Amino acid sequence: MIGRFLSIVAAGFIAAPAFAQTPAKVSSPDGTLTVTVEVNGEGRPEYQVQRSGRTIIDRSRLGFIFTNAPKMERNFEIADVQVRAADTTWEQPWGERRFVRDNHREMRVRLTEKTALKRSLDVVFRVFDDGVGFRYEFPDQAALKDVRIGEELTEFAVAGPATAWWIPALQWNREEYLYGKTAITEVGLAQTPMTIRTDDGLHIAFHEAALTDYAGMNLLNEGKGRFRAMLTQASEGPKVQRAAPFATPWRTMQISDTAGGLVTNDLILNLNEPNKLGDVSWVEPFKYVGVWWEMHLDKSSWGAGPKHGATTQNVKRYIDFAAKHGFRGVLVEGWNEGWNDDWFANGEDFSFTKPYPDFDIEALAAYAKQKGVRLIGHHETAGNIAVYEPQMGAAFDLYERLGIDAVKTGYVADAGGIQVRRPDGGIGFEWHEGQIMSRHSLDVVKEAAKRKIAINAHEPFKDTGLRRTYPNWVSREGARGMEFNAWGQPPNPPEHEANLVFTRMLAGPMDFTPGILSLEGRGQPIQSTMAKQLALYVVLYSPIHMAADLPEHYEANLKPFQFIKDVPTDWSETRVLNGEIGDYVTIARKDRKSEDWYLGAVTDENGRALSTPLSFLAPGKRYRAQIYRDGEGADYKSNPKSIAIEERIVTSADTLTLNLAAGGGQAIRFVALR
């Protein structure tokens, strides 16, 4: 081994050497956060983040390994630094709040190699008072045109001990794991968002924004709280291949003293580009019912046969129910040819235009229309995009013709399970979060947008805020949803949703499909009280929400069902009133179309009394609070159905004590009175 390698050699376990060049610095608008970029004695670029003078992200490396060129990791100098300020406010067509403020300082650092190649790489930081985002920009230059990335060497060195809430990035599955809570030193390879809380109480969520035509980033534990980007692999090429000039996704850190501060943090949206679709008034938030839960109860099947769920007759029943109770959408799964016995292993037989004979799609679309309801389309691909992509155009054309303006897509496939068509015509198997899927996912959304169709992706490519740029990308799954309560081993525990709010939900809306008022899964109980099922419509943000239970179960519970009928899915304001990761959370949201507010609170396996000031309500205004709370002796194990529904008049001066049962919750509608 040779001397000049020494600091790389030992990097796994030693501190960085002394620095050679004057650091580039930028602080957030109010000075809370400061980012410093330096190159060390070997010309290795590193950044760090201070908060109120304290280092929270220690010296962390920047760089790339290429598969067709020497890596860019050291021998750099800072050739140029540009800082600019921006403070704008923009409006969401739909969302958890109407107006979003984007107030940041941007620092662009040009790194240029001192070696013969003299290549340049820009790293651009945007520093907000409550978070930091940065990305790499590859300029147009002769020495690096065909950029083939073997690995991104970005580090995130957490300063000091912390606890992490995370799911692993393994090969067994996509995102559908229970969230683990460990010391950050016990994280292996984590998916993002990964949320941590330092021992002194600071919350940081690591994720990315505007991930397009690039591989998803996972976080590898390098030891001692230091994480490194590990991009999702491509099975037979570089992890990422792009033509310069281009920019990587933003690497993001949402930073807050409180857990709730992460939820109301707009960093991810602000780092995405504005709406590229023009007039998107055709994208309507809505609620829906559908032929879905009955399959998870094993009462009916996706595939043809005696138990087939998507029959004309059965779907009519759902349409009638939707019309009667004011739901816009009716989802129908298992409507199309191809659900063979091992469909999930290959998806090769799927037709996306050919309905099963017992499903009269034309008649049902017409019937729905006449009832003021719309069918919701379904494209389950089993991850076989080689079969799906050639049919996509025709499939969306069919839906457009039938007035079906929302489609649920599905990619039930693990790592190595995404079937693609290779350039040579052969079949390939790719990873779920690789560059190929980032392209495919956006292609689907663009194809749909051409026909004014909204997309709700399940087993999706990870959400990085692209809904701002493509507002027809209304929702996704991307975590363990309600179906795991039907048959999951273990089922989602009571803490699950209190984990989701501070992890998965930071990425964007989730189509969790709540509202199982029967509280019964497939031979196992739902780990929730009835009031909690109502609260989820407020706690878990999505512009589309399903009333997932069977119609007969709602008919049998009309009083609590009223809240599901009332609750909107589009908001002008959102406030997190209290909350701790994995324990509990209370969120209040204001209806986008009225002066009404809605509140949802959920807890884990522990009952709680949450003293909750109503100061979010308009001062002086009187509201009729329609309260759906855990009833006498309610408990998710022994007495989940005990619910109390009551009304009282309140003002912003009042404080409510929300009594949540173990595994319970509470939902309140605040009707603004004249």
Add this chain to the structure above:
Amino acid sequence: MIGRFLSIVAAGFIAAPAFAQTPAKVSSPDGTLTVTVEVNGEGRPEYQVQRSGRTIIDRSRLGFIFTNAPKMERNFEIADVQVRAADTTWEQPWGERRFVRDNHREMRVRLTEKTALKRSLDVVFRVFDDGVGFRYEFPDQAALKDVRIGEELTEFAVAGPATAWWIPALQWNREEYLYGKTAITEVGLAQTPMTIRTDDGLHIAFHEAALTDYAGMNLLNEGKGRFRAMLTQASEGPKVQRAAPFATPWRTMQISDTAGGLVTNDLILNLNEPNKLGDVSWVEPFKYVGVWWEMHLDKSSWGAGPKHGATTQNVKRYIDFAAKHGFRGVLVEGWNEGWNDDWFANGEDFSFTKPYPDFDIEALAAYAKQKGVRLIGHHETAGNIAVYEPQMGAAFDLYERLGIDAVKTGYVADAGGIQVRRPDGGIGFEWHEGQIMSRHSLDVVKEAAKRKIAINAHEPFKDTGLRRTYPNWVSREGARGMEFNAWGQPPNPPEHEANLVFTRMLAGPMDFTPGILSLEGRGQPIQSTMAKQLALYVVLYSPIHMAADLPEHYEANLKPFQFIKDVPTDWSETRVLNGEIGDYVTIARKDRKSEDWYLGAVTDENGRALSTPLSFLAPGKRYRAQIYRDGEGADYKSNPKSIAIEERIVTSADTLTLNLAAGGGQAIRFVALR
């Protein structure tokens, strides 16, 4: 998400479901270890390991993801099970012991898919009393001929809490990290060998054997002590591409109650194939000196110029010194054209046949021969095998002609730093432990063998025991060697060698280059006493050892130098008398050519008195013990050069107390008396 996925879905955090088929079982010859292979309700194959009835490796998955075919992970049934016994003893041409016993039970389990493809995969376990090895064998079958592996899904689930000694598998560097000691739950992505000690005192070393034409295996922490294979990536292809039929490397677990038991464990060698080179009497263990340490002291340079080290005059000095003191070899680095200023960044200028003008290779080879000494060749590639491979044949021809029968190769390049020639003629950048390097490394050894040349690889591809099959592969680096004491920040700490013995050294011989009696690095002291420098020749096994210090430093320390002159590098027996990972170790080895024994003991930063029975000596025989011990007040910090050299007569009935200073050691030669 769909129900049938549930157990994969939740696998990250739940126990495996009930099993469906009767398990296949095999026990080691004396019954200590038992391996069980089962397929669960989903047809997922899993194995576990019991030791004396206690589970030590919990249910762990087996399988593969392919880039050109559906993965093989579940839907299997056990189609056939064959068990056979073997008990043989074979002789090493050279080694740490002459005779090696291979006593195991083998279980071959044929797994066949129940799905349409009906593909088969064999998993073959060899169970020894002190370890387990298993590998996959891909049979010749129509449905899987071109095997392109995206990932190997092999798991190692450690049952119960344990401590791990490991180095990270990052992109910064190859193997040259300091060993970390953490809870196994704090391992991120580890290189192998990774050694663990369970809280109840069992030692397990995870590694692999017979790694040829495959990617190196790293271990990813999945959480809760569960590790999964993560193969080193190929930059623009599948991680591994092979034509069936073929077998993977063996995945190995060396298992022992004592740390020392790992060192005397022959599992890795036994799982490699016998010598394929025929008569290898031409492979001679030896000791050598050379033009090397002076570069690390910055007294001379590799490249041409005023400080050039490899001058005819300077090398003559080393030849004379070697002849005078009985060293067979003289290594000369920096002898060839191409050591330009940033050679380590590309290696593009290297010639492997063109000496610098001031290095008369012909005259020196002749001069050496006449003095009864041989030059040792040097091929530093900087990882640029695109430049090296075309020159390799001619380079070895040159050495053969000059009677140079040992070559030190070098691959100073990190991940993404191995430059290869793509099939299309372009340049590519590959990982250090990928399939391409496994091929290259063996190609070099075979090319050398054709000319009766031995290979000592630095910055090598990991050692997996191939020295058994190719005995001219005499040694490697593959860890932080002595040069880190010259300039390392930090330098190797006193515990370093006590870590190496129980981790890196389990893979095979290491060319550590000890013997720095001056105890001086480049402006920093060696973290060692003088006695410890001597002990390393016994403690660290290698058939070739360097006396790495400058000739003048040896001339100034002739008394301690005597041990370095005496100590052999080939042994008939090896005993570990005591030791704990990272703390201390005492090893006794018997000279292959005489009745003499040699003992080496080293400690970490703590001084120790090790009571050491000499029962390894031949009963009744008298030996003159030539003892080189830490002297009065010796201490690696304050008084490293204090050494006491004394003689006494001992027998196997005696017990010596080895008094080791802080950072110290002891070396003893036991001369068998008539």
